[in-house]
Amino acid sequence: MNLAILRQPPTQREIYTIIYDISCPHIPGTANPKKYSPAVLLPDGHPQKNWTRSQFYSALTNHLTILGYRKLQKSNYQKECTLLVVTDEAYSLHLEENLSWLPICVQRMHIHRVITEI
Numbered sequence: 001m002n003l004a005i006l007r008q009p010p011t012q013r014e015i016y017t018i019i020y021d022i023s024c025p026h027i028p029g030t031a032n033p034k035k036y037s038p039a040v041l042l043p044d045g046h047p048q049k050n051w052t053r054s055q056f057y058s059a060l061t062n063h064l065t066i067l068g069y070r071k072l073q074k075s076n077y078q079k080e081c082t083l084l085v086v087t088d089e090a091y092s093l094h095l096e097e098n099l100s101w102l103p104i105c106v107q108r109m110h111i112h113r114v115i116t117e118i
Helices: 053-066 083-095
Strands: 015-022 070-073 076-080 106-114
Touching: 015 053, 015 083, 053 070, 053 076, 083 106
Parallel strands: none
Antiparallel strands: 015 076, 015 106, 070 076
């Protein structure tokens, strides 16, 4: 019985992920240490200043889904596309009306190429 594992060459598909980290500092004046929100970072008068933490995540994840990304893990979305497309979409996310908070509240956003062996 041959127990060798057959290795196939990596796929030629271009699959990229956008991985992000939204900063959620503690809300001042609250007794609950689990009360965190990116809204703390926004200036007064910003349209999303009164949003909850879940509204920030929902706005971003909903838009990534509309763009054709699918969730791999929390804060990690993947799409089969070219590097040019994923880079353009990542850099232009903040231009959406409900995502104008991104440059202020996102600590990091990474683009990774996924190499799979099928």
